[in-house]
Amino acid sequence: xxxxxxxxxxxxxxxxxxxxxxxxxxxxxxxxxxxxxxxxxxxxxxxxxxxxxxxxxxxxxxxxxxxxxxxxxxxxxxxxxxxxxxxxxxxxxxxxxxxxxxxxxxxxxxxxxxxxxxxxxxxxxxxxxxxxxxxxxxxxxxxxxxxxxxxxxxxxxxxxxxxxxxxxxxxxxxxxxxxxxxxxxxxxxxxxxxxxxxxxxxxxxxxxxxxxxxxxxxxxxxxxxxxxxxxxxxxxxxxxxxxxxxxxxxxxxxxxxxxxxxxxxxxxxxxxxxxxxxxxxxxxxxxxxxxxxxxxxxxxxxxxxxxxxxxxxxxxxxxxxxxxxxxxxxxxxxxxxxxxxxxxxxxxxxxxxxxxxxxxxxxxxxxxxxxxxxxxxxxxxxxxxxxxxxxxxxxxxxxxxxxxxxxxxxxxxxxxxxxxxxxxxxxxxxxxxxxxxxxxxxxxxxxxxxxxxxxxxxxxxxxxxxxxxxxxxx
Amino acid sequence: xxxxxxxxxxxxxxxxxxxxxxxxxxxxxxxxxxxxxxxxxxxxxxxxxxxxxxxxxxxxxxxxxxxxxxxxxxxxxxxxxxxxxxxxxxxxxxxxxxxxxxxxxxxxxxxxxxxxxxxxxxxxxxxxxxxxxxxxxxxxxxxxxxxxxxxxxxxxxxxxxxxxxxxxxxxxxxxxxxxxxxxxxxxxxxxxxxxxxxxxxxxxxxxxxxxxxxxxxxxxxxxxxxxxxxxxxxxxxxxxxxxxxxxxxxxxxxxxxxxxxxxxxxxxxxxxxxxxxxxxxxxxxxxxxxxxxxxxxxxxxxxxxxxxxxxxxxxxxxxxxxxxxxxxxxxxxxxxxxxxxxxxxxxxxxxxxxxxxxxxxxxxxxxxxxxxxxxxxxxxxxxxxxxxxxxxxxxxxxxxxxxxxxxxxxxxxxxxxxxxxxxxxxxxxxxxxxxxxxxxxxxxxxxxxxxxxxxxxxxxxxxxxxxxxx
Numbered sequence: 001x002x003x004x005x006x007x008x009x010x011x012x013x014x015x016x017x018x019x020x021x022x023x024x025x026x027x028x029x030x031x032x033x034x035x036x037x038x039x040x041x042x043x044x045x046x047x048x049x050x051x052x053x054x055x056x057x058x059x060x061x062x063x064x065x066x067x068x069x070x071x072x073x074x075x076x077x078x079x080x081x082x083x084x085x086x087x088x089x090x091x092x093x094x095x096x097x098x099x100x101x102x103x104x105x106x107x108x109x110x111x112x113x114x115x116x117x118x119x120x121x122x123x124x125x126x127x128x129x130x131x132x133x134x135x136x137x138x139x140x141x142x143x144x145x146x147x148x149x150x151x152x153x154x155x156x157x158x159x160x161x162x163x164x165x166x167x168x169x170x171x172x173x174x175x176x177x178x179x180x181x182x183x184x185x186x187x188x189x190x191x192x193x194x195x196x197x198x199x200x201x202x203x204x205x206x207x208x209x210x211x212x213x214x215x216x217x218x219x220x221x222x223x224x225x226x227x228x229x230x231x232x233x234x235x236x237x238x239x240x241x242x243x244x245x246x247x248x249x250x251x252x253x254x255x256x257x258x259x260x261x262x263x264x265x266x267x268x269x270x271x272x273x274x275x276x277x278x279x280x281x282x283x284x285x286x287x288x289x290x291x292x293x294x295x296x297x298x299x300x301x302x303x304x305x306x307x308x309x310x311x312x313x314x315x316x317x318x319x320x321x322x323x324x325x326x327x328x329x330x331x332x333x334x335x336x337x338x339x340x341x342x343x344x345x346x347x348x349x350x351x352x353x354x355x356x357x358x359x360x361x362x363x364x365x366x367x368x369x370x371x372x373x374x375x376x377x378x379x380x381x382x383x384x385x386x387x388x389x390x391x392x393x394x395x396x397x398x399x400x401x402x403x404x405x406x407x408x409x410x411x412x413x414x415x416x417x418x419x420x421x422x423x424x425x426x427x428x429x430x431x432x433x434x435x436x437x438x439x440x441x442x443x444x445x446x447x448x449x450x451x452x453x454x455x456x457x458x459x460x461x462x463x464x465x466x467x468x469x470x471x472x473x474x
Numbered sequence: 475x476x477x478x479x480x481x482x483x484x485x486x487x488x489x490x491x492x493x494x495x496x497x498x499x500x501x502x503x504x505x506x507x508x509x510x511x512x513x514x515x516x517x518x519x520x521x522x523x524x525x526x527x528x529x530x531x532x533x534x535x536x537x538x539x540x541x542x543x544x545x546x547x548x549x550x551x552x553x554x555x556x557x558x559x560x561x562x563x564x565x566x567x568x569x570x571x572x573x574x575x576x577x578x579x580x581x582x583x584x585x586x587x588x589x590x591x592x593x594x595x596x597x598x599x600x601x602x603x604x605x606x607x608x609x610x611x612x613x614x615x616x617x618x619x620x621x622x623x624x625x626x627x628x629x630x631x632x633x634x635x636x637x638x639x640x641x642x643x644x645x646x647x648x649x650x651x652x653x654x655x656x657x658x659x660x661x662x663x664x665x666x667x668x669x670x671x672x673x674x675x676x677x678x679x680x681x682x683x684x685x686x687x688x689x690x691x692x693x694x695x696x697x698x699x700x701x702x703x704x705x706x707x708x709x710x711x712x713x714x715x716x717x718x719x720x721x722x723x724x725x726x727x728x729x730x731x732x733x734x735x736x737x738x739x740x741x742x743x744x745x746x747x748x749x750x751x752x753x754x755x756x757x758x759x760x761x762x763x764x765x766x767x768x769x770x771x772x773x774x775x776x777x778x779x780x781x782x783x784x785x786x787x788x789x790x791x792x793x794x795x796x797x798x799x800x801x802x803x804x805x806x807x808x809x810x811x812x813x814x815x816x817x818x819x820x821x822x823x824x825x826x827x828x829x830x831x832x833x834x835x836x837x838x839x840x841x842x843x844x845x846x847x848x849x850x851x852x853x854x855x856x857x858x859x860x861x862x863x864x865x866x867x868x869x870x871x872x873x874x875x876x877x878x879x880x881x882x883x884x885x886x887x888x889x890x891x892x893x894x895x896x897x898x899x900x901x902x903x904x905x906x907x908x909x910x911x912x913x914x915x916x917x918x919x920x921x922x923x924x925x926x927x928x929x930x931x932x933x934x935x936x937x938x939x940x941x942x943x944x
Binding site: 039042043044046047048049050051078080081083084088089121137266268270273274275276311421 | 499545783
């Protein structure tokens, strides 16, 4: 590539609060349109904003997780423009004094770690959602006034992979910080990428293009890469890039022009007179700071250090908050950590992908999972049986009931095992011969025969041990 | 008077008020709409509230659920209140019976009562004169005797100036003392809920009902509400009264000065210490422009919600932008559109530093001056206006004269600072009332009421009503 790529990313993230940023109406996703609104959200005359304390708490948490300096004097400003999705005719935001400044996060792309600066983090309110059907526009005000934080990175990102890693990192921090549910596809985390190219060694910046409405991390990667190609081609042809807003088209895998930017819009920002500056007390600030949730990396570290998991397993288990919480819950119910990790990664994840449902605890109780894994570890059922039990557990049954109903309990009684082992050895002279001649495979075959004879109930480890012992006698 | 008086026959009291207001309507044009009172009367009969059975009027920028609330602009002509303002609820809870909504200069912008979308409001003392504004209708209805308590709002002097013109008590307490939730705003940092009565005792009792913290208004104060009426003490001996000298210097009308000086002499005679306090005269002349820039800037943004999309009058248009433009063009008077343009201009990126930000800085300096002026006195006083109520046809005021800039606009200092400020009548000039303004330190409403009570005893101007020939 002949140009240096300069990327800055803006993230809008809906906060996990019960009520809106400046009104007592409930925050919702998926409710009937215009049912979660009150006179404040609709911008009725005479209404005034009251600041949501929980939103401030979450913003401080985000600042701490992103190493931002927190401005303890919370101030808001008005951003003025007329649009049908903006009921008051202005948005309340923090233009002049963002709650967070000067932070950073560490990302890893292609095995290389890199620090990306955070320019600012500020609180604001969301707009209403519009649906265009032909000539008609429907407006759902449920989203109007939903608390948001906007996070703006420094232009430190240099590639599509870094951009994707940055967004992935932000998602992880915001999710594990219990700040947002970070669902890009539902719009609770939205991401705009600003991208420009410049010749290596050049200090200034090229013309910036903004790519809006990227709804997945994959699309961030693809959009950036497509845009780099587009801009490179333009420059190589000796033409110039037009300052514009574009979107990513998944079908053509190209960025598409939405609108040209003709001069900067004057939003006439000025301090919001209805919200007096709010000073965050030491007590409030220290409480939030002392209760910071563990990040994914912190959880991963403790899985490796305290539970002895492999780095790989720990990474997978901390790839999402629900999975990590589910794992923690199972281990809390007494299941062995390593076996839990194996099971979650090999069995549970594949089922959850089929169901495209990441809320594990909703369809499988952690205590059931723990019971199952404990039965395996205590030798009460075999691993094979466990898979059978698991298949029924997904339907909601308790594993102990399934085992009892199916008469599955594993046989570990040496007397009974010896009866089965003797019967098999007596009928398989050739295998005994093979074993004596050093063919290890013969042992596996014999174990299999015992399992078949016992209808899967024989304890495989004990069976194998017993077989070796008996073989040596023959 | 309603302080210390139990209303025995509520039905009679309320029906009399409605009847008087209706009879006066063709002459005063003070009402925008009358409200159904039956239910409120029934409620009042079983109320033990401080205002049980008292008929009152709200300025038509106070939200009333299910009742038309126009703010006196065409764009809200069909707007039915979606909720009750906090003070509407407080008044209802206290047993008051709201009989109607009164006229105002559109969105509270104006000081004359001639910019109402329902037409001119007339002064009950002389129908050819202004009642003052913007709380024109409420002032006129208290002065005419229709009601003895009415709600107004005060952004520049919109309660205190009309009170002077119609000879009644007009109160604007400290910023944050009364919740603004549910008041159609003018300019948020200057807006105050205010009210009119015909006696200081009534004014003291009314504040007990209206004041108090409201979580829906973040600028409202957590301070406990005092027992203003029970604690009312009109003894002026030992009180230090400051006269705002700059105002006196800029008044040319001898009759006004005589009324004022006579009252000051009486205050001295009963033991008050009186001294003249002066502020930087040059800076004082900036009150009006500073007010205009701040108020119009905030107003422009505050009223961007009135776009014809979700409620109010909607004009058609081929695009959203056209619909909004047409609705707003038709929905606001020329005067209001002019103010929005001034506000928008002051907020524009290239002007904001020079206009709004500078105005805010000067405001701060003016407040510092005002604070210093109040430092060694209990209250500051001055005539509430240089002259009696102007004729409705009078457009002659020279808006750039020092006389106009100071004497007619200094009361906005009460809005810049948020300090409690009130007007009471001090006498009449050729049969037309003239008021005196009293301002105290923040949250010292009791001191303000005490001085006002003492002066009311000296002037004898209490429970004054005009005789409106219906």
